Amino acid sequence: MVSTVVFWLAAAVAIVGAGGVLLAKHPVHSALSLVLNLAALGVLFLLLHAEFLAVVEILVYAGAVMVLFLFVVTLLMAGTKTPRDEGRFRLAYQYLLAGLFGLILFVLVAHALVGADWMSSLAATNAGGSFGSIAAFGTALFTKYLLPFELTAVVLLVAVIGVIFLGREHGATRK
Amino acid sequence: MNFPVINPLSVLPEIILLATSIVALFIALFLPDRRGHQLNYLGLVGVLAAIAVLPMLWAKVEVGFGGAIVSDHFALAMDAAILVSALAAFLLGLREVEPGADYVALVLWAALGMMVLTSAVELLSIFLGLEVLSLPLYVLAGFRRDRTTSKEAAMKYLLMGAFSSGIFLYGLAFLYGATGKVSLASIQAAILQNFTSHPLFLEIGAGLVAVGLAFKLALVPFHQWVPDVYEGSPTPVTAFMSVGTKAAAFGALVRILTVALPAGIVHWQPLIAFLAVLTLLFGNLAALRQTNMKRMLAYSGIAQAGYLVVAIAANSQMGVGAGMFYVVAYAFMNIGAFAVVAALSGQNEEGAEIASYRGLAYRRPWLAVSMTVFLLALASIPPLVGFPGKFYILRAAVSSGGVLLAIAIVVGTMISLYYYLRPVLLMFTHSEETESPFPATAHWTAHVTVGVMLAGTLVLGILPGLLTGPLQNAVHAIYGL
Numbered sequence: 001m002v003s004t005v006v007f008w009l010a011a012a013v014a015i016v017g018a019g020g021v022l023l024a025k026h027p028v029h030s031a032l033s034l035v036l037n038l039a040a041l042g043v044l045f046l047l048l049h050a051e052f053l054a055v056v057e058i059l060v061y062a063g064a065v066m067v068l069f070l071f072v073v074t075l076l077m078a079g080t081k082t083p084r085d086e087g088r089f090r091l092a093y094q095y096l097l098a099g100l101f102g103l104i105l106f107v108l109v110a111h112a113l114v115g116a117d118w119m120s121s122l123a124a125t126n127a128g129g130s131f132g133s134i135a136a137f138g139t140a141l142f143t144k145y146l147l148p149f150e151l152t153a154v155v156l157l158v159a160v161i162g163v164i165f166l167g168r169e170h171g172a173t174r175k
Numbered sequence: 176m177n178f179p180v181i182n183p184l185s186v187l188p189e190i191i192l193l194a195t196s197i198v199a200l201f202i203a204l205f206l207p208d209r210r211g212h213q214l215n216y217l218g219l220v221g222v223l224a225a226i227a228v229l230p231m232l233w234a235k236v237e238v239g240f241g242g243a244i245v246s247d248h249f250a251l252a253m254d255a256a257i258l259v260s261a262l263a264a265f266l267l268g269l270r271e272v273e274p275g276a277d278y279v280a281l282v283l284w285a286a287l288g289m290m291v292l293t294s295a296v297e298l299l300s301i302f303l304g305l306e307v308l309s310l311p312l313y314v315l316a317g318f319r320r321d322r323t324t325s326k327e328a329a330m331k332y333l334l335m336g337a338f339s340s341g342i343f344l345y346g347l348a349f350l351y352g353a354t355g356k357v358s359l360a361s362i363q364a365a366i367l368q369n370f371t372s373h374p375l376f377l378e379i380g381a382g383l384v385a386v387g388l389a390f391k392l393a394l395v396p397f398h399q400w401v402p403d404v405y406e407g408s409p410t411p412v413t414a415f416m417s418v419g420t421k422a423a424a425f426g427a428l429v430r431i432l433t434v435a436l437p438a439g440i441v442h443w444q445p446l447i448a449f450l451a452v453l454t455l456l457f458g459n460l461a462a463l464r465q466t467n468m469k470r471m472l473a474y475s476g477i478a479q480a481g482y483l484v485v486a487i488a489a490n491s492q493m494g495v496g497a498g499m500f501y502v503v504a505y506a507f508m509n510i511g512a513f514a515v516v517a518a519l520s521g522q523n524e525e526g527a528e529i530a531s532y533r534g535l536a537y538r539r540p541w542l543a544v545s546m547t548v549f550l551l552a553l554a555s556i557p558p559l560v561g562f563p564g565k566f567y568i569l570r571a572a573v574s575s576g577g578v579l580l581a582i583a584i585v586v587g588t589m590i591s592l593y594y595y596l597r598p599v600l601l602m603f604t605h606s607e608e609t610e611s612p613f614p615a616t617a618h619w620t621a622h623v624t625v626g627v628m629l630a631g632t633l634v635l636g637i638l639p640g641l642l643t644g645p646l647q648n649a650v651h652a653i654y655g656l
Contacts, residue, residue, distance in 0.1 A: 143177055147244055154288075161281065162313070
């Protein structure tokens with residue numbers, strides 16, 4: 001009952017977010033709409049009891065990947081005004097190409113959905129009750145993938161010290 | 176829950192470097208800023224301690240973290256070259272970068288990443304090793320923030336590095352997707368038993384992995400970042416990254432290609448050979464036009480990477496052994512050349528132009544003679560270490576039927592004679608100028624570095640057998656003999 005309501009709400013928000021990505025005039029607004037879309041997808045994953053996927057969707061996509069997007073946007077737009085002021089930021093045949101690719105994607109997805117054998121593929125993907133749960137993930141992290149886990153700690157340490165060095169006022173501390 | 180056997184011995188040198196870096200960061204909290212450069216000696220001690228444990232570990236192969244990392248002879252031999260280049264970063268760094276705890280820690284971490292890259296046998300750890308290597312180097316390239324060239328170097332390196340990491344990771348994902356395995360040995364097993372989901376995925380994966388590492392090795396056409404980054408970075412950092420990164424990327428490429436993908440040889444060998452020929456020709460031709468010493472050494476470094484890759488393309492035990500010998504040889508000659516550049520240049524790298532080396536032999540005979548030796552070694556003139564190095568690679572290429580590769584090596588070497596000998600000629604030409612563009616004295620550590628590298632270049636040049644014996648074991652480690 002409740003989950004049905006939540007599903008429809010989250011689905012609507014996801015579609016609004018996706019629309020916002022396409023229609024926003026400013027790249028930063030597009031990026032922020034994508035955050036909305038990803039957050040709604042996270043809720044959908046939660047409804048499917050894929051807790052870990054939900055967390056990753058929010059942390060990695062809405063968090064880290066978005067920061068990367070915004071970094072690239074600010075890097076490319078450094079010194080320019082908003083695209084609308086700049087005038088022609090638009091590519092030639094933009095709508096035509098977007099429509100074409102959209103159509104191709106739609107046909108592919110529709111073909112896959114119509115032709116799918118739902119029951120057998122469900123059985124194939126059912127990898128056991130705890131698969132994808134946070135507990136299973138944690139166990140794998142501390143047993144099978146212990147070395148990558150430790151190395152990630154070093155990566156974070158490097159990032160912290162590197163950022164502190166680059167962000168520090170120089171001249172004040174260095175003579 | 177099955178906890179893996181960690182076996183600290185398998186990562187002992189890495190642990191020493193990590194511990195040293197953390198001690199350095201803590202000491203820095205209580206040390207006045209003006210004495211921060213003294214931490215460089217701590218870094219030096221850490222690297223020396225890591226070098227000291229290598230012979231201890233040589234006795235036995237250690238497997239750690241449930242098989243994610245091995246400390247075999249191949250890894251230890253590459254570690255030695257990496258640690259020597261880290262040593263140079265500390266010895267040369269005292270004067271130019273005014274290092275503090277951050278410099279010490281970043282160099283140690285980069286060395287740690289390089290060592291992980293050569294010893295990891297599992298895709299995730301290999302990728303993380305690459306990241307631990309790259310991130311500190313981006314910062315180190317921009318360590319002289321008062322210089323625009325240094326900032327430019329850091330920015331270019333960051334952007335190109337981020338792309339190459341992404342490409343590399345995408346390749347690893349394809350390898351995993353094709354076989355469902357992350358450890359190199361089980362990838363090979365899956366391929367041999369035809370457990371791959373699609374052969375095309377495997378080929379795409381291998382290609383992307385090779386391209387990702389080609390960026391780090393500075394192979395043509397993935398070399399565009401190299402001249403600017405090598406020129407803009409502080410000279411000690413350039414010496415460190417030019418050698419350390421190549422050793423690490425060479426190690427990873429050899430491991431991935433010979434341990435995980437020997438079955439795909441028909442696909443990757445032509446690709447690697449093509450890159451090698453392109454690199455040899457372009458690197459040497461582009462070096463001809465350079466007027467700045469660091470830029471010239473950057474292009475020479477590109478060309479030298481070409482020789483290394485020929486050794487991989489030979490795909491034989493002889494080839495891997497020759498490549499490892501060349502990594503060590505390159506460490507001595509190249510760090511030596513950069514050490515002379517560092518010893519000659521002042522705080523702001525005045526005098527890195529080749530023209531300002533005119534008449535150097537009459538003003539600073541020790542440095543001029545050393546530079547001559549290093550340049551002749553790079554040009555592979557006997558009896559210096561570059562000669563046996565290139566000879567072994569040539570032999571490996573010919574014996575595996577790569578005649579075209581051998582011709583490319585010979586042509587490349589002939590071209591390289593011009594740009595290696597031109598500075599030598601200039602140094603021994605009397606100049607009218609009495610005003611030297613160089614500062615009068617160099618830090619004593621720079622002279623120590625030059626001396627050590629000179630000794631290595633001469634001794635291994637005359638007695639290459641000292642190295643080829645142990646390296647034979649290292650080759651066996653790779654091929655599981």
